[in-house]
Amino acid sequence: MSSYFGTILQSAKTVLGGLGITMRHLKNATNQRDFTNIAEDSNYFKQPDGLVTLQYPSEAIPTPSFSRYRLHNDAADCIACNQCANVCPVQCITIESFKATPDDMAELGLTSDGSKKKLWLEVFDIDMAKCMFCGYCTYPCPTECITMTPVHDFSEFDRSNFLYHFGALTKAKAAEKRAKLAKYEAEEKAKKAAAPAAPKPAAARTPLAAKAAPVKAEGDAAVAEAKTDAPKAEAPATDTPKAAPKLSPMMAARLAAKKGDGAAAPAEAKADVAPEAKADAPQPAATASGGDGGEKPKPKLSPALQARLAAKKAAEGGDGKSE
């Protein structure tokens, strides 16, 4: 009987408490939060309680400068090393390049950080619809020409518009340069055939040239690797001496006990059904006397579980499993 009235009283109390919380939010609705970038604003967490709606797109919080959103490739800096295409998990980057003839080197020019370019970048397509925004392509790039920009709002109506073309050559120019390359290579071949006895220091100097295919730019992989920022060390050890981890007393006791026990499989030995006194809530006092009236309800098991447990109990005959 007392639980009947107790439940009613408890309901009334908690309902009124909840109503108070929402009323407080309603009263705070005259304040509106200022929208700032968490990286730049030291008052980010000191705003008053109130409305938190950002009316996008008329209001927008600028994304942090190194956010990983839309990709951009600066084709003038690209040396077509294919590192980004190789590392992309979804293979959304397509690169097609071919060697430039030696007299075109001046036309090719240098990248912005001074490294030489050896290949014409015919096609550099990124399919942003496939891109998973992991950022892996930006790490191995030796010239840092491929970057992830903070532009996150680039929706299109037509999916084919998501194929971004960064290649620098027009079709005509590409055809012209390829033809030039083919002619150059034919000439070189003829020259080599005509002078077989001449020493071939060039071949020895660049062993990679021997296995480089004319179209793909894998030959510059060596250059790329030399320049990359990626860490060289494969060895795990760092320089700082490793301090022994300082175990908390609880943990230390536990590990000692475990060692003493012989480390039984935790599932069988350590299943601790006795509930801990640790609070399930920050405010234990609030509902101290409340609802039950001293009578705990029996756990209501579904019929399937009841049948199963009953059968198990009958089968085992009291051999307690993990109590």
Place this chain on the structure above:
Amino acid sequence: MAEVAEPQRMSVAQLGMTNVLIEQGLDTDHMVLSMGPQHPATHGVLRVELVTDGEIVVKATPYMGYLHRCFEKHAEALEYQMTIPYTDRMDYLSAMNNEWAFCMGVEKLLKIEVPRRVEFMRVIVSELNRISSHLIAITTYGLDIGAFTPFLHAMRDREHILNLLEWLCGARMLYNYIWVGGVSHDFPPKFKERVAEFLKYYKPQAIELHNLLNENEIFIQRTRNIGVLPPEVAINYGCSGPMLRGSGVKWDLRRDDPYSVYPELEFDVVVPDGRTSVIGDCLSRHLVRSGELLESVKIIEQCLDMMPEEPGFDPHAAVPKRVKPPAGETYVRAENPRGEMGYYIIADGKGTKPYRVKARGASFCNLSTLPELAPGNLISDLVAILGSIDIVLGDVDR
């Protein structure tokens, strides 16, 4: 529980009625309902086929696989480091924890150790992710029960965590932050201060959420003594995480199979004390998650204090250029917000791609208890039970 006979369908033409199928052979007092893939309460694309006797569920069978994206097959085709964004996408609400477990496995195969500062960074971001994941779990559970407001309050707080993580690594939800051997970015200047400010801001919000939702008598009446999962059954089904702790089993991988710097941190493993809930019911599981919010806050505070400051620290220092582990296999597990996330990785020693990666999703095992818990309850209780299991379909289907 009566066995439901196979329904026999008679065609429209046979009956001469327009567009109405009559199912014969079905027990007249059982209704077959499909809580279909599109349903507000199934937390994703999950189909639960219900056989009900009026409002009481007689049988509930979950049908999953609507979100299967072949993670394990992808992992066989990609190098180890390239798989990490895919691990993000399994339990997408707690991406950091997925990445961490995978990286631990690969680091174990390679036998490399990560710098201490990296360990602390990993713990901080994983615990932040745990808070944001639990916020969603707790308040979408409120949505299922009918309390609309706590959800929006929690999203407001979750925005701060997402902004912090975007500042750190550039992405809001699928981070690709924890790499094999290290992390992708060092903490920016002032990041630690901002995290500390966030924790100070957040503690009263957690208490307000508790008062608005957990203390509400209607909520308690809806979730108390519903879906009671006895501890032995939970263990037998392979449940883990809050599902297992809600049944009173004090099992937390951060304590019982510790990894990283967790042995040095002081925190409590939250188990329900049966004061307002019955041990093993939906309310217990919910209260475990609520309690873990503040435990995570405690952990992050300790890490911020204990983290070594190294000027000029390179988070890529221990990241191997080519991940080519020797032949071997390992099973590694981590405490995800939903339970035990495990990876069984087999390396054949012949290349940079694993031979096999099996991902053990926590939600998959937790969901398998549904057919046992549901019968005998009303449909509203089924929704409550499903919400308390806290599944993420990406984790169930992978």
Place this chain on the structure above:
Amino acid sequence: MNNFAAIFDNSWSNWLSDLGIAGLLLLPAIPLVFIAVYALYAGVYGERKVSAFMQDRIGPNETGKWGLLQTIADILKLIQKEDVIPSAADKLLFVMGPAIVFVGAFAAYAVLPFSPSFIGAHLNVGVYYAVSIVSIEVVGILMCGWGSNNKWSLFGAVRSVAQVVSYEIPAGLAILCGVMMAGTLNMQEIAALQSGINPNTGENNGLGLLNFFIFQSPVAWIAFIIYFISSLAECNRAPFDIPEAESELVAGYFTEYGGMKFAMIFLAEYASMFMVSVIISVLFLGGWCSPLPNIGPAMLNTWTNGPIWGVFWILFKGLFFIFVHMWVRWTLPRLRVDQLMYLCWKVLTPFGMAAVLITAVWEMYVRNPIK
């Protein structure tokens, strides 16, 4: 015999009905227009804004200043939607359902006293009529649920019927308390008896608020709360919105409805919300009477009583309860069906009966003692 001519005279409605057919058509049109405007603004717009502010959001603010035109935009959108009737649905039931739901809610407006000078139909059994006509809604709900040919809709409809029918009992008991204190079922008279103006002598006792029935009996507040809770259940509002439990049944008995049919059901829900708010204001809070007291030379009560002031007061009180409906909806989770029934039969009904008994004793021996 009481002479209420000094307090209310129904002059506006009498004038309209004396105009013949045109007047008789205009008479119900006024509450209908009122429902439409109220439901658009206080109903949908108010709900969206109130819920938004409680959830730290802004709510509609793009269409028109402060989003005031949002509901009009929604209505326009709903009007032009295709009228979809599922091919397997029972056409007659499917189409008639929303109409009957709306009729049930709207017909009760006939006896709502909007002013001392205006009431649609001055029935001597006004309260009784209002309570019983709402039961027609139940038939409409069942028609919607069954006619949709959707198991989930049927679930929602069956739950709703059980809920509405059950909660009429405590609602009726609470109303009975108010009616006992008034001694009449006539809505205008009930309001008039709380005005503080003695019907026989015509003098105002100037107490204002304290004349309201909620303060006139030690258990009137219990009856008030019981009626308020029952009214939440009658309107399928949270925490009793299990028939439309969004997270379980998508939308309950009106899942399959779209376009204007959906708008009608929605409108009916807001209409019945206002109706129960007015009933509770009339029975316990004085209806169109002013709550302000006459304090010496500042005769606030006399100044704020009157036909037009009456409209203001009844609308104010009605809208206040609408606000409380919304406040409760966005705070509390919903009750499960059996808990709802438990609340009705094992909590509200016993308390209601106790309240009726105590009110009867109080009336007979204390307030209006039998001489």
